[in-house]
Amino acid sequence: MSLNHSKGNFEYKSLDEMKDVIKEKNLNLAISKNTEAYKKKVKIGEKIVPNSIATLPMEGGDATKSGEPTDLTYRKYEKIAKGGSGLIWIEAVSISEDGRSNDKQLWIKEDNYLEFKKLNDRIKAEAKKKYGEDHEPFTVIQLNHSGRYCKKDGKSKPVIATHKKLLDDKLGIDENYEIVDDSYLENLENEFLEAARLSKLAGFDAVDVKACHGYLLSEILSAYEREGQYGGSFENRTRLMLNIIDKIKNDEECKGLTIASRLNLYDGIPYPQGWGVSKEDHTKYDLEEPKKLIEELVKRDVNLISLTMGNPYYIPHVNRPYDIGNYTPEEEVIKSCERLIQGVGEIQKEFPEAKIVGVGYSWFRDLGTYIGAGSLEEGLCTFIGFGRQSIAYPDFAVDLMEKGRLNKRKVCISCSKCSELKGNIGTCGCVVRDSEIYLPMYTKMIEERV
Numbered sequence: 044m045s046l047n048h049s050k051g052n053f054e055y056k057s058l059d060e061m062k063d064v065i066k067e068k069n070l071n072l073a074i075s076k077n078t079e080a081y082k083k084k085v086k087i088g089e090k091i092v093p094n095s096i097a098t099l100p101m102e103g104g105d106a107t108k109s110g111e112p113t114d115l116t117y118r119k120y121e122k123i124a125k126g127g128s129g130l131i132w133i134e135a136v137s138i139s140e141d142g143r144s145n146d147k148q149l150w151i152k153e154d155n156y157l158e159f160k161k162l163n164d165r166i167k168a169e170a171k172k173k174y175g176e177d178h179e180p181f182t183v184i185q186l187n188h189s190g191r192y193c194k195k196d197g198k199s200k201p202v203i204a205t206h207k208k209l210l211d212d213k214l215g216i217d218e219n220y221e222i223v224d225d226s227y228l229e230n231l232e233n234e235f236l237e238a239a240r241l242s243k244l245a246g247f248d249a250v251d252v253k254a255c256h257g258y259l260l261s262e263i264l265s266a267y268e269r270e271g272q273y274g275g276s277f278e279n280r281t282r283l284m285l286n287i288i289d290k291i292k293n294d295e296e297c298k299g300l301t302i303a304s305r306l307n308l309y310d311g312i313p314y315p316q317g318w319g320v321s322k323e324d325h326t327k328y329d330l331e332e333p334k335k336l337i338e339e340l341v342k343r344d345v346n347l348i349s350l351t352m353g354n355p356y357y358i359p360h361v362n363r364p365y366d367i368g369n370y371t372p373e374e375e376v377i378k379s380c381e382r383l384i385q386g387v388g389e390i391q392k393e394f395p396e397a398k399i400v401g402v403g404y405s406w407f408r409d410l411g412t413y414i415g416a417g418s419l420e421e422g423l424c425t426f427i428g429f430g431r432q433s434i435a436y437p438d439f440a441v442d443l444m445e446k447g448r449l450n451k452r453k454v455c456i457s458c459s460k461c462s463e464l465k466g467n468i469g470t471c472g473c474v475v476r477d478s479e480i481y482l483p484m485y486t487k488m489i490e491e492r493v
Contacts, residue, residue, distance in 0.1 A: 073417030078447040080419040097130035099430035104469040110150025124169040127441035135187040138238040142188035145469035160245040185251040190259030205266040207316040249301035257354040265318035303347035349400035388423030405432040409451040435473040
């Protein structure tokens with residue numbers, strides 16, 4: 044097989060061709076044609092998730108100035124609901140105004156939670172309308188503070204808990220830029236709790252205490268060089284996340300609400316500024332501390348965990364392997380996928396009681412059908428999660444279950460245009476497969492650059 048370049052763009056014309064490359068490169072990727080595995084129902088608490096397919100959170104940046112869903116938000120989630128996924132993980136929703144990633148990010152608060160209830164109700168209703176009353180998707184709302192990636196009025200407004208030179212330089216953050224104090228972080232515990240209470244009132248099945256991709260809670264996990272009660276030791280660095288979870292778990296208003304987390308296993312940034320990295324070689328992961336944290340999560344009944352890696356603002360190929368992007372990685376794309384799939388698999392094997400959502404499947408396009416089925420068959424995760432795929436091809440799940448395959452004319456082609464949109468104008472969607480809405484946005488963005 045000839046590859047487009049040495050880094051391995053997707054050019055597989057058949058499953059057999061991909062199998063040959065996996066064997067040739069000695070990659071640890073399972074393949075199965077048993078697509079019945081996707082139909083397995085999963086019990087979470089007292090609820091039954093109708094299948095083993097998840098849509099991962101993809102921040103759309105299409106909210107109002109005050110944080111409510113718009114018609115574009117409803118349109119996206121209605122399409123996903125009709126698409127058949129059993130687990131629908133709602134994109135990042137800010138817990139506060141100063142924690143928003145941009146002026147168009149969703150933001151839940153006392154005066155608008157009923158708009159989020161309307162969104163959740165519509166997701167459930169659209170799914171039941173298409174698949175029957177027994178098909179009720181399990182909905183997770185992702186609660187977040189964007190930390191160093193906060194923006195307001197179109198301008199960067201970083202909130203940082205620790206300096207990280209590589210990331211600071213990327214954003215133009217001076218070494219004298221003030222970090223938030225312990226009282227600011229302690230106050231976040233109550234802000235997350237209040238957002239969780241509102242999420243419960245809005246009818247979501249679960250809240251995700253988000254700690255990934257370099258956002259604030261994720262940054263604190265690797266705050267080895269921070270002083271005070273939230274830095275230095277493992278106990279200190281995990282304190283904020285675990286305190287938030289304990290407050291939600293013990294709160295009367297949140298009773299019955301499942302607590303979940305989307306968690307980084309590996310940052311890909313050199314120690315001591317990266318989490319889950321080998322101290323000798325930051326291109327390799329060391330899961331000792333992530334496993335210690337997951338053990339603490341499981342003790343607290345946080346059994347629904349979506350795992351990921353990397354920082355999309357710094358090294359996007361680690362969490363979102365792609366064919367076209369703003370730089371060419373030093374590793375082959377399929378090896379980036381292998382890292383994600385095997386890292387998640389190692390956790391699922393060690394914590395079989397946890398419901399782990401796998402990641403790293405969209406790049407495989409239609410052949411992701413068989414990589415995902417292989418992962419389920421090998422017990423590498425409980426759910427197969429698709430992120431970019433879900434916005435390019437929102438009905439992918441029903442095709443997996445009813446046809447046993449993905450349609451190669453509808454799949455995500457990992458062109459990174461959705462990421463370009465998100466990075467430049469704050470809004471994200473599929474320029475190629477949903478061109479009616481997003482191509483004009485993309486075209487205007489390019490024209491304004493010239």
